[in-house]
Structures are given as C-alpha cells and as structure tokens.
Amino acid sequence: MADNGATLIDTRRQRTAPATGEPLLSVRDLKVGFSTRRGTVEAIRGISFDIAAGEALGVVGESGSGKSVTAYAITGLLDRAGRIDGGQIVYRGGNLVGAPRSTFKRLRGGAISMIFQNPRAALNPIRKVGDQLADVLAAHEGLGRRAALAKAVQLLDQVRINDPAKRMAAYPHELSGGMCQRVMIALALACHPDLLIADEPTTGLDVTTQKTVMDLVATLTRERGMSMMLITHDLGLAAAYCDRIAVMERGLLVEAAPAGALFARPEHPYTRRLVAATPRRTSTLSDLMAVAPEALDVAPAEAAGHHAPATASPATPLLELRGLFKRFGDMNAVDDVSFSLKPGQALGLVGESGSGKTTISRMVCRLLDTTGGEILFDGEDIASVPADLFHKHPLRRDIQIVFQDPTDSLNPRFTAFDSIVDPLRRLTAQKSGVALRRRAEELADRVGLPHDLLDRFPHQLSGGQKARVGIARAIAVEPRLLILDEPTAALDVSVQAVVLGLLDRLRRETGLTYLFVSHDLNVVRMLCETVVVLRRGQVVEAGDSATVFERPAHPYTAELIAAIPHFEPDAA
Amino acid sequence: MSTATLKHVGWVLRGNLVTAAAAAAALILVIIAIIGPAIAPHDPLASNVAIALTPPSADNWFGTDRLGRDIFSRVLVATRLDLGIAIAAVALSFAIGTAIGGAAGYLGGRFDKITGRMVDVVMAFPLFVLAMALVAALGNRVENVVYATAIINLPFYIRFARAEVNVRRELGWVEAARASGNGKMAVLFRFLLPNVMPAMMVQISLNLGWSILNAAGLSFIGLGVQPPTPEWGIMVAEGARFITTGYWWTVAFPGLALVATVLCFNLLGDGLRDMLDPRMRT
C-alpha cells in the first residue's frame, strides 16, 4: 500500500491563515426550497457564510440539515424540483443566483469543483478513467485528445496513483475505493479550480483509507492555495482538516467558528450537543450523554430480575469460539478465530471493513453455517446445529442480534409493534393480543420509545427510533447473549450517543452479555471491557479494551487508532 | 390499508394525472364487470335477424351484429368475462410464480437451479405459439385460455419474484426474522413475499392488459371462448374481418372497449412503476 501512513502529514494548523479582504465565495441569506408532492420543503432557510481564498471550511450537521443542498446550490446542480428562493451566492464578486447556464458551465470544474461520497458510483462505470479525465480537460482547456490524455497521466501521477499510464485504461470497477476517490480528486483538480467542495468524500471508505485520502486532498489544496469546503457529519474529521467549521441544523447555519474555538467554547446549544456527543480519545459514555437531549427521555423501567446476571458460574464463559472458520469460495473470511466471553461481559470485535466481523456475528447468531470450529454456548456446541434448523432450537431465544442499519433491519410492512412482538409470537407461547401489547409497551419503555410510535411503520420513524425498535425486538425474548453488529454505524453522532447510552443502561439493568461489533475502536473502548481486533479474518490482538487502546501491541491496531480523526481540545 | 397509506396514494395520484385517470378507469371497468349484466339494455344473446347489422341508433347505441344482437349490451356484458379471464390468468401465474420464484430466490441451491432451467425452457418457446398449442391440446375452452395465459406468464413472475427476493434475502430484517425464530417458509411467506408485492403490482397490471390481448389473439384464430358468449376478442376478431364492408360498428365498439381496457391497465402499471421508483418518491 503506497497510500498508507507513509505520506501522513499533519495538516492541521499548517494552513495559511485566511487571507483578509474579499472572500472567494460569499453566501448571503441563501434560501432553497424543493417543491414536492407534499408541498414546498424549505431545505435551506437563509444561511450566510464566507470562504476566503486558501481557507478550508468544514460544514457539519446531522443528516438532512442541508449541507449537500448548500453545495448543490453553489454549483447550480440543484435538481429539477429545487429552487433558490432568495439570497445571493457571490463568487469572485459575481452573483451566481440566477446566472445563466453558460456561467455555470465555465465555473463548474474550472473554478469550483466537487468530489462526492461513494467514489466508485461517482465515476462512469463504463468509461476508462483516462477518458473521463480527458473529457474534463477537453471541456475546460480545449485540449485535443492527445494532449488531454497526456495531461491526464500527469494528473493521475499527482494524486499518487502507481503506474498512472497503465491505470489510464482501467475502469472504475478495477480500482479500489481509495483509488477511485483519488481519480475523483484528479478529476476535480484537473482544471485548477479555486474552490473544492468535498461532500462527505470519505463516507464508505475505511478509516485508514479515509485518512490517506483526506491527507491527499489537504496536501493538494494547500499546495495550490485552493479553498475547500468539506462537508461531513463527522466533527472530528472537520476539525482535523479545516480552519473553520460551520454547523448546520435544519436548514440554518447555527454557528461558525475556528475549529479550536468551536470545540473549546461551543456557543449554540446544538453545537454543544454535537461536540459533546462526538467521542474523543478520552471521553466516556457518560460524557457523551451529558448533553444528549433525549438521552433517557423515558424513565427507565425498574430493573426487574429478568435474568440473574449470571446463570453459570462466573468462571465459565457464556460464549466460547474455538478455532472458528468460514470460507467463501477460496477466501477465508474467518480464519481460526477463538475467543470467549463471560456472562455479563461486553466484548468488542473491531477491524476494518471486510475483516470478518459480520461473518462471525452471523455465525454466532446461527444465521450462517460455519466451515469449521466450535461455538460453545453455555458449554453446548451450537455450531453443530445447522443455521436453517436453529429456529426450532431451545437456545434460539437466548441469542439475539441487533443489526447495523436500522432502516435495513425493520420489515417495511411491519409496524414497530409487529416487529417487536414477532420474536415473542414465534419463540414464546405468548399469542394473545392484550398480553403482547402490554409486553411491547414494557419493552418500548425500556428502550425509551414513546408508546404512540408503536403503531408506526419504519418509514415513519427516525433513525434513532428505528434503532430502538431493533433493540426492543432483540431483547423481547430476554436473551442471554445480545449481538450488536455496528448498531450505530448509520446514525448521527448525537443519536449514536443516545443509543450507546441505552445499550449501556440495558446491560447494567439486565446483566445481558454483549458481543459488540464495530470498526470504531473508540466506541468499543467506552462500552466493552474486552476487545478483539480482527484483520482479514484473523485475530491480531485481544485484551482489556483500555489497555489495547492506550498501548496497542500490534501495529495494525495502532494504525486503526491513529486513523480515527480526533479533535483534542487540549492539543489546541 | 391504513388511512395514512390511502392518503399517500392520494397524494401520489394527484401528482400524476394520467395514472389517476387510469386508476379511475380501472375502477369503472370493475364496476361495469360487476353490474354490467344488470344494466345492459338488451339481452346480449337475444338475436333478431330482422334488424341484423343496423348502424348505431337510439335503441341500439352501438348498432347490432349480424344476428341482430345489441352490440352495446354485448360489450357491457363481456367486461366481466374479459376481466375475469385476465384476472384469473394473472392471479394464477402470480400466485404460483411468486411462490416458486420466491422460494428459488430465497432457498437458492438446487431448487433454484432446477426452476431456473424450467423457466429457461418455457422462455425459449415462442410464447404465443405455446399458448395456441396449449389451448388446442387442452381443449378449446375458456378455462384453458386462462391456464395457457397463466403458463406463458409464469416465467416472468418466477424471474421477477426470484430477483426481488434475492436482493432482500440478506437484509437485516430478514436475518432478524430468522433470529426471531421464523423458519424458512415463514420468512419467505410472511416477510419476503409481502414485500415483493408492491413491485409485483406493476407486473400484474401490465400483464392484465397483455392477457386480454392474448385472449383476443387466440380468438382471432378461433381458439378460446365459445360462441355465443359475448367476448371482446371474438367480437373484434369477427368484426375486424368486416372492416372493408362498411359495418364499422361491429368492430369499432368492442375494439374500443378492448383498447381502452388494455391501455388503462398499461398506463396504470406504468404509473405504479413510476410511483415505486424511489427516485419519484418524495
């Protein structure tokens, strides 16, 4: 890997100070609306900000706050339904609102460029990357095909793609995600724009790849003295790469301040919440939840003695994996993994994407057959029961799972109530409507879900609410082991904080045992006593989570930790 | 259907007038199919050779056919049979095709392979000829038109259901259902298939129109519904041969009914497809 830490540069604070005088881009009281079947949606309700030449502005905010729409409005890429309802976008003194198409044609790619999330989809799948670069060069510099192709090779070289001449002929699917994003950067920078708008450029990339890509962007923009607008929902990322951060909430820009100041003295309550909810190197769960608004908006049900914290003696593990194997084709997705988990404990399973975390959790949950090895649950080898038959097994109700994507994990045609009581109907004798209802309400209380939401369908619930339904469903049959497969990966930081808090409380109340899967070591550190680090299906390191985090024994673990963008106020 | 869903459908239809019109027309068709025989001004079977082939008049709005039967009444009454054929055929292929395709998509493995092969075989047939052969072989009766139409539609449903189920089989909520103690069949029939349904609706409404055309084509070559039962396809097939003789009303009105119905189902299916397209949903 040529794009790894070797080129790491500490980009923070090395930027040239924002030039005084005329800003490069100045947005004044911008309003954007969308006409939809439900009437007009006011996506941006009057925001103002400036970007000075050479400055990097981070735009953060929860999903739907209007970050992308702002970017599209600037570049004139709003879709058919969108309309700028007011305000000005001044670029180098000229107002872009209402400017003719030809203005944008010149501007886009030439003066203002964008890069997007999911780089592979953002590239034309059936056109060679060299041709795509040449297209852009031809459009703006009027280069002939030959000259354009020659220049394209140089560009690929500049974004540190090995053997650029050969890669010219590659199609996007032949490149890794990180490489695609670099091609994307090359495309964006091909014609020397002044401003680069990066809309969540690293979502979908691995933490380590994220770091190399962001470092590259930072270096290139700095070298060229370009301005950048970095859109992200990750405060840490924004803080790491930007001079100033603007916080958006529901179409409004609530606060903009230099990164350090924002973290040290967040002024707006929303910013405060956001800052608090962002995990840092040292934060604890209670830190995150301190300001979480709806943290535990429903009084916790008293910890009825569902399960005694440990049925077996604390010495015997509840779950033990012995030499677990899983092959897909000729690839070992899980390669000789062993670890054990005591009752009442929480074990974190971390590793980069594709390291086998989900595969392990699905096997433990008996949704996937193993290729080899044993899974001992309470001393019984459940791996010997085929996954297809496990639904009849008495241990079925003892092992439950919460999935990564809350949207994805709820049947769109079931109400929250249906989803929650489905395991009850299947795995317990409870069939009667009244009893089920009562139980569902009890569970809703437990996870902090207002009762009136029980009759809603998933599309009528927010991400955090869906996550709660998923958790309620999993704990409905009072399992002894709860597997959590990245339960917060798809959630905003503030919601993540709430869910993590909920999980922590549940464990304390019921003595549940957790197998917690995450790629975020930081989160694992807060929630789990022990951690197992996976890489390509193998355990590289295991141990007490605090220790592993503070003093990683394996370089891979260290790399994982280093790649997490942090903002440390004390370092300011 | 909850009121919220109804409301949603209402919104969507308002945004798409063509689909709304098609939906309204489909509703009218169904109503006619139900009350048609009751409101027909004449007995659709009663002949009166004395007034054979009279052009449209106050008494016979659509004129009369060569036996002096009232075309208006026949067109009205035929609605039930034509929709019946189409709906029965589509329902059959839908029910069987979805179950088989869903099972193939969810279970995979050998079952999937075998059904895949069988689907390939049926698809490789020239389908209209297959329908003809089936009706000829099974006997020239309405039921057999239904079966034949169902069989030639079957592969599309199987493929469709298979694909739709396949993309969902590893989704979180399917896994969750398994973790909740649902067996394979329960997952397939309680979770997966109901979710495939909306997308299937598109196929269904397009297919309804197509089935009517198929029945008409069979009528044209003399297979299918038995006389003197009024049926659009037969009326059109017979009337079409009168085009040059000047008895235009014998073909024009049943033809319009047929075309309008097929058009209505096609537009409806088309509209549904747009509605289900996430891009069009806001």
Added chain:
Amino acid sequence: MRTIAYRSARRLIAALPVLLGVLVFTFVLMRMLPGDPAVFFASGPSSGEAEIEAMRVKLGLDRSVPEQLLLYLGDVVTGDFGTSMTTGRPVLDDLSERLPASLELTILALILALGTALPLGILAALMPGSMVDHAVRIVCTAGVAMPTFVSGLLLIFVFYYLLGWSPDPTGRIDVFLIAPPEVTGFLLIDSLIAGDGEVFMAALGQLLLPAITMALFVLAPLARMTRASMLAALGGDFVRTARALGLPAWKVVNVYALRNAILPVLTTTGIMFSTMLGANVLVEKVFSWPGVGSYTLDALLASDYAPVQGFVLLMAGIFVIVNLLVDLAYGIADPRVAIE
C-alpha cells in the same frame, strides 16, 4: 478473442438441455392434441378406416409415444425434422425457405421500433413528468393496447384500401416483379446485391406495413425501458459528477447517461426480438407473409406435428443465439460484465 469464442461455445453447450426440454415438451404437447392427424390427412372423399390406418402407419403414429419420441430425437440429431403433411415437404426445407422472410420482417420491425423508441424514451426521460413525457407514454402504450391483427387490418384498410399508398398486402414482393437471385434470402439485401433498385423499393414497400404493425407492438416496452434506464442513469452519481465537472450537456447526455442507459435496453431488445419472432404469427397471417409463423399456425390447426415441433425448436435455437449475442454485446459494452 479466444475467450469470447470459448465462452460462446460453453454457453451454447449449456443451452442444449434447454433445447432438449423444449423439444420434449413440444413433442408431448403435440401428442396431446385431440386431433388425429391420420384422420385429418386421410380425408379423401371416400377414405375409411383402412385408409386412416394406413396413414397412421405412414406417420409412425402406430408406435408408442416414447418410441416415437426416441425416433424423432434420433432424426433431429441427424438433421431430419420430419415432413410436413400440409405442404408435403420436409420441414427443414420449408422452414429454411420461410425463415428469411420472418427474420427480415422482424429485424426491420425491430429497427423501426428502436429507431422510434430510443429517441422518444430519451426525450421523456429528459423531461420527466412533463407533457412530452405523458404524450410519449400514451402514444406508445396505445400502440401496444391493440391486438396486432386489428392494427394490421386497420393499416391495410387505411394505407392500401383507402389511400392506395401501400402495395397490395400479398407477400414479400409484387408478383409481377422477378425476385433477385437468392443469396441471403433477405430480399432487401439480395436486391441490393443484384443492384435492382426497383425490386428493393418494392420489397421495402411490402415490408413496411407489417413491420410497422409489429413495431407498434414492441414500441411501448422499449420506450418505457429506455426512459426508465435513462432516468436512472441521469440520476446516477456519475452523471452528477460529469455535470459538476462542467462537461458539456451533450456529452453528459450522450456519453455519460445514454451509453449506460442503453445496456438494460439491449437486454430488453434481445427478449423482444425472440418474442416478436414468435408473436408475428398473427401479423404474418394478416399480411399473407410467407414466414415461419403463419406456416406453423396452419400446421398447428391441422395437428400437423412435425412443422410445429420444428418451428418451436428453431425459435428456441434463435432465442438461445440471440441471447448469446446480446450477452456478448453487453460484455463488449460493459467492461464490468466481461470481467466475470
């Protein structure tokens, strides 16, 4: 290149079971036909039991069905598709003589359909929800809402009977013209080879109405497919990228959106082609077109087994080949597929 040949060969071999399935199914289906071909063909004015029995022996119908099937399979392997009772000629001769007529018609119809459907679909996709979109949709759908025999007869009525613009609908070429020497069997091509413009125009004239009839039938699915995939492509991330980078509009539409959108259309076209070959039975009947479809229809109604079996096998073979060609084309157009 070698891999393409290799993959094609593998595909064709993999298709053999399908063809066998088609063959056996047709064979059994034909024996289920209630009509007894021996009775039908031994229908001379004074034919009795004895004549019918003789006919039955002649047709091999006195043997058991499995025995007949084995014999037939053996014959097919050696390229003998049996003899048509209706024409009295070997089925293979009949089919090979008539197939070019059907293919020529189908291909022209497909060209017409694509030539109309692609622009209309693209237009509709560029302005979704607009009047243009609705108009395109209604026009296309109306075409497919009519049974082909009705649209065919209507076209004849208007363009031949009333207006006299079209030549008489009696086959592939004016009877008073001399057909060009047969090279490909496609009159349009053969007449060009022979350099005979008059015959070319005459043949084209004859082709036009039936081709339009068939094109109408597939216009809607093709246009809708084009629209849908074009919409998907236009909404795709890479099109947004192209626009964000300031590529000219024509390039965005043609090079970025259209080329991606055309891929699913290609698949649909392949399916349409086979459907059309099968569905042109009625069109051929209406236009007195000497193709394989009308031939089969007659045979089927006469319980004449061999031609129907031969036709179905031929169509299944074409289906397999067309699918292969479509996949090959797809593989060339889409590098992601070729990699598998």
Added chain:
Amino acid sequence: QSREETLRVVTGGQVNSLDAGMQGITRDGFGLNWNIYDRLVSWDRKKFGDGYIYDFDKMKGELAESFTISDDGLTVTFNLRKDATFHDGSPITAEDVKWSLDRAVSLKGPGAQMGTGSLKSPDQFKIVDDHTIQVTLDKPDRLAVPNLAVVFPVILNSDLAKEHATAEDPWATEWLKENQASGGAYKVSSFKAGQQVVLDRFDDWKSGPLPYFKRIIVQTVPEASTRASLIERGDADLSIDLQSSDVLALKGRDAVKVVSIPQINAFQMIAFNTRMAPFDDPRVRQAVAYALPFDDMFTAALYRRGAPLWGAKWENGLPDTGKFPQRLPFSTNLDKAKALLAEAGHPGGFKTSFSFNVGSAATSEPIAALLKESLAKIGIDVTVEKVPDAQMGTLISEKKLPFFTESAIAWLPSADYFFRVFFQGETRWNYGSFVDEELAELTAKARYERDPAAYETAARRMVAIAAEKAPVVMLWQPALDAVMAKDIDGFTYWFHRQTDYRSLTRTK
C-alpha cells in the same frame, strides 16, 4: 405475356401438392390438378346466370375423343386423341393411360374413390391399341364413367413418372408431389407450397379449345377481407372464397362482377349422433328439426346466398323427384317440436352440446348461436363447442360428437351416391352415424339399376327415409360466389368447387 393475358387469382386455401393422389392434398390442390392434367372424359357445361355450371347428365370426351359403352354396360371403350402430346412433346398413348388408371386404383386414397365406380383393379384396364383402351366392369356401375372424370384418374406421362419411381414408391408419389408429368392445358412454372403457384399455358394442348389466359398466378392470401380489397382495387382478378358479407358489399358498390351459383352437389347440415341418446330416437331428431329457425339461420349465416333445403310440401309423404339433395319437409314449428319431444319422453328437454369447426366459423357460428337460442325454447339446453379442424375430423370419425353442423360435398351428385357416402357405413362421412337396413338395400341395388324409372322410385324412397329418420337435417346448398374483375367471363362451377382456368376469358 401482358398483364391482360395474365389472370391473378387470390385464395384463402393453399396448394400443397401437384399430385392429386397425395394423401391430405388440399382442395386447392385438386383445383390445380384440374388445370394441369387431362382426364379421359369430362362433363359438359350449361349456362347459369353470368356463368356456367357443369352438366352431370352429359359426359364428353377430354383426352378421349369419344367413348362407347357396351349394351350390358360392362365394357367401356375409349378412343384417344391421336395428336395429343405431353408437355415434353412425347405423344400420349394408351400405355400412359393404362399406367395412369392403374395408379389411380392402386393408391390408397384415390383407390377408395375409384371403387365407388366399381373400378378396383388394374386388370380392368386393357390396352387395345396405341390409341384405344378398354375398361371392363363386373357389374354395370352407373358411376364407372363419371369416376373417370373426377380429379384422380389424371393421365400422366408414364415414361417420365416411371423414371422417378422406386421400389418402395412404384407410383412415383414423392416425385410427383413437386413435379408434373402432364399434358394438361397449363404447366406449372413456379410452385411455392402454401404461397403461390404460377401456371403457363401449354400452347400445344389438344383436348379442348386453347385457353385464353397465357399465365395464371394463384396466390394464397389468408385474410378474406384482404382478398376482397385486392379484387375491388383491381389488383387481383378472381377469388372464389370471399365472405358473404364482403361479396354483398362488393356487389353493392358495383365494383366487381359476382357470379353466384348454387353448389348443387353440396349441402350444409345439422347432424345427430343416431347412436347416442337422446338422438337415437328419430322423434327427438325431428323435434330438433322442427325447432330450427331455418330462415334466420339462412339470413344470418349466408345472407341468403344459396338454395334452401327446408320447407318442402310433400303431398303423400313422398318427394316429387328422386334428386338429392332437395328440400325436405321441415320448417320451423315449435309446437310440433314440443309435441314430438314430449312423445319421445323428453317433455322438459335435455342438455347437449353442439359443435362446429373453427375453419367454418363464419357460417357455423351464427347457426350455432341461433340454434342454441331456438332450442332453448323447447327446453333443450345447448352448449356450443368450437372445435379446431383437425380435432373435429377425429371426433366425427370416432363418432364422439352428439350434435354438430358440417357441410359436405359429393363429387358425383347422384342420389344413390349421396346416400351411400353420407347415410351409411363406418366412415367419417356418415355424419349421422346412421344405420338403416332398408336404405342399405336400396342403395346397393340402385347402384346397378339401369332402368331410369326404377332408379327414380328407389331414389324417392331414399329421400323419404332421410326425412322420416332425419339422421341429419339439411339446411341449404350454399352458393359459390365467384367474385371477379368485370371483364372476366366464362366462369364454370365444377363439382370440386375450384376454378377451371381453361374456360376463362377477358373481354375487352
């Protein structure tokens, strides 16, 4: 040759063979044979309206200049034309005639037909000299000579045919399917089975006056309405199988000439399965006959284009003539029908199904619809079944249909022939599956009856039985509507219902 000397014919049928002896040859195939081959003898024709009709009572020589029948009726001697040649120029000799007649009686299908004229074995044909041939019979069969004028006993170029004969196929049937060995008035210049046939005149033809048209193009156009348009627009010259509605319309627009001739040897009927209850009771059959709405059917199915076969008034239960088909004494009388039904023990009626074949839907469908409606009035509940043609044949042969409509023609329209073919035996053509001893005796005897008066008496009795027992109810004789360009003349109606191009001319 010019367009003027070319006749363009359109037909819904198709020619599938050049050899009439082929099993399964189509009616259009017979028509083609008629024009490309000669027979020894033929019938004369008489004027009928704008056209002609063949005269069954008057035979004349064709390839034979003349023929004589011995007094005992057992020997027929044919004197051949001396100057006649085949298309390849070789002279036509008694040898060729003998081989051709041998072939006709030896092949399965044709053999059965020839048998109806007591022509059964090659031994019966004797070469007297190069231009004389003698046919001997064991009984004086009245249909012997007429059988030599049907389409089967065509005179083939035996030398040419024998070249293509093989051990398994001594009569060269395979080769003759697609090739001709003939000396007829026309020769085939191009033949595409099921599509089109082009005929060119044989200028050295001697068996009759040289035909007017130098070239005949026969094209298959399956859609009847398209055929009508072609004639109306003047693109085609002749069609004989248009729908009645189109004929009427064309006639109304006065765009064409329509020669309409009743098909004297054909009839449409409603048949009962007399071996199946309840139709095994003649009273039930008669009841149905009296319940039929004859007139409405005639109007709706044929637009009254034909000759009715119902409504006769028989004074003493016997017809005035022995001709058949003729009108039978049935007419619509629901009271009588009800009475008969009650008498037969079905006062409340019964359920049955009525079938017709898809190919004849244009006429049969109205018949079925009206019949169903009318029989409902006497309590008979009829389900209509439309059956594909191939299946209909099988069902009729196997005598599985209770009740159906069919049309039939007899090539040789003499009464005993009709009754022999259509009212007895186990063949498909015995539509009523009828068995009647008296009728069997009568026909067996009448066949060899040489006394016209005695024949007439027997024939009348046969007709009377048909009315009494009513195994089938005769509906009508449809007219053959030949629609042609106004300048075409000389159309002749033949027993095979196909066009004789030899007699057609174009007037200027």
